[in-house]
Amino acid sequence: MDRRSQSTTTSSAADTGSLHCIVKLGGSAVSCKNELETINEDNLSIVSSQLRQGMISEPSHGMDWSRRPGSTAIQTVVDKFDDKLESQCKRLIVVHGAGSFGHFQASRSGVHKGGLNKPLVKAGFVATRISVTTLNLEIVRALAKEGIPSIGMSPFSCGWSTCKRNIAMADTSTVVKALDAGFVPVLHGDAVLDTSLGCTILSGDVIISHLAEHLRPDYVVFLTDVSGVYDRPPTEPGAVLLREIAVRDDGSWSVLQPKLQDEVEITVAAHDTTGGMVTKITEAAMIAKLGIDVYIVKAATEHSARALKGPLPHNIPNDWLGTVIRLAN
Amino acid sequence: MDRRSQSTTTSSAADTGSLHCIVKLGGSAVSCKNELETINEDNLSIVSSQLRQGMISEPSHGMDWSRRPGSTAIQTVVDKFDDKLESQCKRLIVVHGAGSFGHFQASRSGVHKGGLNKPLVKAGFVATRISVTTLNLEIVRALAKEGIPSIGMSPFSCGWSTCKRNIAMADTSTVVKALDAGFVPVLHGDAVLDTSLGCTILSGDVIISHLAEHLRPDYVVFLTDVSGVYDRPPTEPGAVLLREIAVRDDGSWSVLQPKLQDEVEITVAAHDTTGGMVTKITEAAMIAKLGIDVYIVKAATEHSARALKGPLPHNIPNDWLGTVIRLAN
Numbered sequence: 001m002d003r004r005s006q007s008t009t010t011s012s013a014a015d016t017g018s019l020h021c022i023v024k025l026g027g028s029a030v031s032c033k034n035e036l037e038t039i040n041e042d043n044l045s046i047v048s049s050q051l052r053q054g055m056i057s058e059p060s061h062g063m064d065w066s067r068r069p070g071s072t073a074i075q076t077v078v079d080k081f082d083d084k085l086e087s088q089c090k091r092l093i094v095v096h097g098a099g100s101f102g103h104f105q106a107s108r109s110g111v112h113k114g115g116l117n118k119p120l121v122k123a124g125f126v127a128t129r130i131s132v133t134t135l136n137l138e139i140v141r142a143l144a145k146e147g148i149p150s151i152g153m154s155p156f157s158c159g160w161s162t163c164k165r166n167i168a169m170a171d172t173s174t175v176v177k178a179l180d181a182g183f184v185p186v187l188h189g190d191a192v193l194d195t196s197l198g199c200t201i202l203s204g205d206v207i208i209s210h211l212a213e214h215l216r217p218d219y220v221v222f223l224t225d226v227s228g229v230y231d232r233p234p235t236e237p238g239a240v241l242l243r244e245i246a247v248r249d250d251g252s253w254s255v256l257q258p259k260l261q262d263e264v265e266i267t268v269a270a271h272d273t274t275g276g277m278v279t280k281i282t283e284a285a286m287i288a289k290l291g292i293d294v295y296i297v298k299a300a301t302e303h304s305a306r307a308l309k310g311p312l313p314h315n316i317p318n319d320w321l322g323t324v325i326r327l328a329n
Numbered sequence: 330m331d332r333r334s335q336s337t338t339t340s341s342a343a344d345t346g347s348l349h350c351i352v353k354l355g356g357s358a359v360s361c362k363n364e365l366e367t368i369n370e371d372n373l374s375i376v377s378s379q380l381r382q383g384m385i386s387e388p389s390h391g392m393d394w395s396r397r398p399g400s401t402a403i404q405t406v407v408d409k410f411d412d413k414l415e416s417q418c419k420r421l422i423v424v425h426g427a428g429s430f431g432h433f434q435a436s437r438s439g440v441h442k443g444g445l446n447k448p449l450v451k452a453g454f455v456a457t458r459i460s461v462t463t464l465n466l467e468i469v470r471a472l473a474k475e476g477i478p479s480i481g482m483s484p485f486s487c488g489w490s491t492c493k494r495n496i497a498m499a500d501t502s503t504v505v506k507a508l509d510a511g512f513v514p515v516l517h518g519d520a521v522l523d524t525s526l527g528c529t530i531l532s533g534d535v536i537i538s539h540l541a542e543h544l545r546p547d548y549v550v551f552l553t554d555v556s557g558v559y560d561r562p563p564t565e566p567g568a569v570l571l572r573e574i575a576v577r578d579d580g581s582w583s584v585l586q587p588k589l590q591d592e593v594e595i596t597v598a599a600h601d602t603t604g605g606m607v608t609k610i611t612e613a614a615m616i617a618k619l620g621i622d623v624y625i626v627k628a629a630t631e632h633s634a635r636a637l638k639g640p641l642p643h644n645i646p647n648d649w650l651g652t653v654i655r656l657a658n
Contacts, residue, residue, distance in 0.1 A: 035401065036396045036401065036402060037395060037396040037403075062452075063451075063452040064455075065437075065459075065460070066366060066459060066463065067365045067366040073365065074365060074366075074434075077452075078437045078453075104394070104403055105403075109407065116510055116511060118410075119389070119390070119411075122478055122511060123391075123392040123478070124394075126393075126473050126478050126479060127393060127395075129480060130392075130393055130395060130466070130469060130473060133466055134466060137459070137463060140458075141459055149454075149455050150455060152462060152483075153485075153486045157487050157503065158486050158488065159487065159500075159506075174486065174487075174488035177488075177522060181527070182445060193510055
């Protein structure tokens with residue numbers, strides 16, 4: 001009930017043709033960081049359920065009709081469908097990182113540095129794509145199981161490529177056609193061809209920036225394994241969650257909430273050595289500069305559930321834990 | 330030894346930039362027909378090995394670096410690579426059918442008939458793609474394990490679409506870029522958007538015709554679960570394997586070998602009611618009309634091994650079992 005009443009206050013993009021939301025499923029949020037190629041099944045299941053609740057007006061039937069291991073048949077779900085049930089799914093794109101998938105293969109072979117003429121790099125490229133598409137398939141299945149009409153789309157197959165690691169070609173028309181047909185495209189960080197280096201890794205965060213710039217969603221949600229952006233590594237004593245960051249037109253940014261005494265840029269830069277948070281803020285700031293609110297929030301919590309039912313009110317509720325990055329007024 | 334000497338007599342396309350071969354892995358050849366979503370592991374393994382022997386000059390190291398079930402680590406294969414080993418892989422495209430993957434989901438929901446506004450069709454579209462991409466990933470992994478630099482590419486993600494079930498848009502540039510980078514694209518029959526019907530199924534055979542027309546391979550091999558094209562269902566007593574079929578410019582065709590007494594068109598048409606063989610001959614004839622030889626041969630046999638080391642000599646060896654369809658002189 002609560003969900004329904006809340007969702008009516010949000011701008012439904014399903015009918016207008018505009019994009020409601022881009023959600024980043026952080027690799028560390030849906031896979032087990034220290035266990036090679038292992039899904040965090042609990043998190044993935046909760047996140048899928050929260051996505052469904054945030055994006056679809058009515059519960060809908062499962063769309064993963066795969067044979068379960070040990071069974072010889074497929075559970076008959078077909079009879080449950082009737083032509084009356086037309087669940088409206090908001091226009092949504094999911095992008096996920098690699099987490100414990102792909103990272104081993106990419107780093108051991110040096111795919112990000114290019115050099116496809118080296119047998120090790122070429123093999124690593126193949127191995128990386130196998131690993132990340134394995135994760136993609138599992139995420140697509142988890143979303144489909146919840147009734148989200150998810151469609152896996154690999155950047156490599158979409159013909160996306162880079163030049164000196166920057167996006168050189170990334171036509172979004174296939175993604176838009178999938179959205180127009182009522183599907184939820186599920187993209188991922190991928191090994192791609194690079195016109196200068198031969199090949200490299202195109203990260204999920206760069207994909208999101210690109211999609212946000214071209215498709216202008218109402219808001220963007222990063223689901224991670226911590227509660228948001230802190231002023232220092234969150235494991236350190238006294239780490240403070242930055243609740244609201246304002247980005248100015250010139251790209252500079254400052255913390256609006258909470259009021260901090262220290263020079264924030266410096267403490268966040270120190271943070272970067274452990275978690276790449278400055279990179280994340282920089283990418284998020286580029287999106288926010290477009291006038292698109294960005295939420296960074298811990299996956300599979302009540303706070304992620306609220307973010308996915310977003311957008312959040314302009315005055316961020318006190319009991320919501322996460323970081324909002326938005327354009328300064 | 331035999332392999333090496335034979336392969337030097339074939340036109341290697343790796344250097345010239347032209348496409349050596351398109352191989353169709355019939356769904357029924359690599360999956361178990363009567364067992365839902367079950368790979369025919371033995372066949373797939375043999376076919377992968379035969380493909381490697383036919384296409385790569387030297388044995389190469391495995392490129393599937395996935396974690397094996399039950400293991401927590403990935404076997405270290407990285408150390409085996411050195412920069413000297415540069416296996417030349419002939420330019421090759423693999424296309425596979427669905428077999429016992431995808432068929433259940435597609436037929437129960439009627440995806441091929443279109444109507445994406447119906448919840449059942451939309452769910453079936455999602456379920457079909459999950460099933461066929463599951464098979465695609467397994468085939469890519471099997472090929473990579475053999476050292477073939479295989480890259481899964483879904484027609485949907487490539488932006489391919491149809492209009493009234495005929496290909497409307499199927500840009501091959503991403504496939505060509507993958508070939509140019511030294512990879513082996515692995516495509517598959519897929520659920521795609523149809524500008525007239527909403528959606529439909531794009532079959533592997535139609536994909537092959539399209540690729541053959543645009544990329545002009547030296548020859549095309551169809552790996553199936555029977556020895557070739559027969560004059561009647563091969564399970565019927567007295568069924569005769571058609572060894573050589575000549576296609577004329579006007580599309581008509583006749584059997585050159587063996588010399589048959591009966592009117593062949595009629596008996597083959599009768600065959601169609603059981604196995605769609607006329608459809609297969611029609612597609613093969615369209616390719617042969619382009620001047621491209623087509624071999625239809627049973628997968629995972631010595632005959633498929635020879636076809637994959639092809640092209641075969643113009644006078645087909647007596648001990649080779651299969652069907653050659655080519656342009657009449």
